[in-house]
Amino acid sequence: MxxxxxxxxxxxxxxxxxxxxxxxxxxxxxxxxxxxxxxxxxxxxxxxxxxxxxxxxxxxxxxxxxxxxxxxxxxxxxxxxxxxxxxxxxxxxxxxxxxxxxxxxxxxxxxxxxxxxxxxxxxxxxxxxxxxxxxxxxxxxxxxxxxxxxxxxxxxxxxxxASAPAPKVKRPMPGVSDDTRFFWEGARQGKLLIQRCKACSSLRHPPGPVCPECHSFEWDTREASGRATLYSYVVMHYPVVAPFDHPNPIGLVELEEGTRLVAQLVGVDPGALQIGQQLQVEFEEFDGGLTLPQFRPVPA
Missing domain, CATH: 3.10.129.10 (Hotdog Thioesterase)
Incomplete structure (x- = not known):
């Protein structure tokens, strides 16, 4: 040379x-x-x-x-x-x-x-x-x-x-405990499971060890229909955090069964989001080990 x-x-x-x-x-x-x-x-x-x-x-x-x-x-x-x-x-x-x-x-x-x-x-x-x-x-x-x-x-x-390819950033894994394991295992099976008190039948999310209504420690789960309405939302523009796409719309959705949860909104124009619009759950797998419930608007 x-x-x-x-x-x-x-x-x-x-x-x-x-x-x-x-x-x-x-x-x-x-x-x-x-x-x-x-x-x-x-x-x-x-x-x-x-x-x-x-x-x-x-x-x-x-x-x-x-x-x-x-x-x-x-x-x-x-x-x-x-x-x-x-x-x-x-x-x-x-x-x-x-x-x-x-x-x-x-x-x-x-x-x-x-x-x-x-x-x-x-x-x-x-x-x-x-x-x-x-x-x-x-x-x-x-x-x-x-x-x-x-x-x-x-x-x-x-x-x-040396120029090395940027490492692929994975979505952070959720913290899994005895109280929340059912939720993530259900998501892997395509089921949206909500914690239910055995004593008073109250639904609660996020999951917890005790019912906030009657203080019972006994609980089971109920599979939600996946139909929901948009109760509130935010759109993340900055800072840009890998591996999420930006703008990144995050919704507080109210399930048909009455309880609420936070989830990413997909297939949406962030500028066209409206409180009360109809949503439907769908499940997406990330990085071969994480399945997340996400919500997509239902066409009018």
Whole structure:
């Protein structure tokens, strides 16, 4: 594959060495103890954990707040160039930390950065982009000449995210309890079941454990005819919520048997809805596991 012309500017940076970044503080016991506490490892008095090498030269809470004398060069300029050409995302791939020796309390450190490599354009599950490898070399300042004490290889993937099809949004499943299970099971069978008190024959919806009229806990069900009138309604325009179509008319319907329930209205012109118009129930299955009663206007 022929590489794009702008990549020549990026590849010209490979091998470039960036200036020193100094540590704010010398290697010290309090920071080592606190780091061990955060990482959940045992701190041995008088010893500095070698895995802390990168920590000593970090800027702190404020980004790019480095001590006086540190370089103002941007070691990530290759990433900025790649991003400017349509590769906005970045993910860390791997990090390799090498130690030349243990550090000692009181040592003053700094590191330099080298752009080690920029790979060929690759396509992964995340998207298409470039693997970029940086190498930070750490030194201890010495009167007789600075000593290399370790090295950090840091690799990232700078990429254009893959375009994935939007996931299909399913209708939310209703909460099903011992009081409401009969309703949803009936809907799956094409039946509109209404809870009925065995003591006083009152119908109630939504279902509940006790009759609001006589307070009996005994109940059974009655299959409604499905004929109803429109008692009230609203039409949802905003916000648009998937997977519902908008405008989305929702009706409070009064069943022929006398009780009311809330359901979606289908086959309607929202602007032509009228209170009192005749409706008929129909059942529609969604996502292979949810059957809902909906109401359609009956032609005059």
């Amino acid at each position: 022929v590489e794009q012309e702008w990549m020549a500017e990026v590849r010209a940076l490979v091998g470039k060495e960036y200036g020193r970044v100094y540590a704010w503080d010398p290697v010290n016991a309090p920071m080592a103890r606190q780091w061990c506490e955060v990482m959940g490892v045992t701190h041995v008095a008088g010893q500095v954990p070698p895995a802390m090498l990168q920590v000593w030269c970090m800027e702190g809470l404020e980004q790019n707040n480095y001590p006086p004398g540190s370089t103002t060069e941007n070691p990530y300029e290759a990433l900025q160039l790649i991003e400017a050409h349509g590769y906005p995302s970045v993910v860390a791939v791997n990090s390799e930390l090498e130690f030349s020796r243990y550090l000692h309390e009181g040592e003053k450190l700094y590191y330099t950065t080298r752009l080690d490599s920029v790979g060929e354009e690759k396509t992964t599950g995340l998207g298409t982009g470039f693997f970029v490898t940086l190498v930070m070399t750490y030194f201890s300042q010495k009167d007789g000449g600075d000593e290399q004490v370790g090295r950090l290889l840091f690799r990232v993937f700078k990429f254009r995210p």
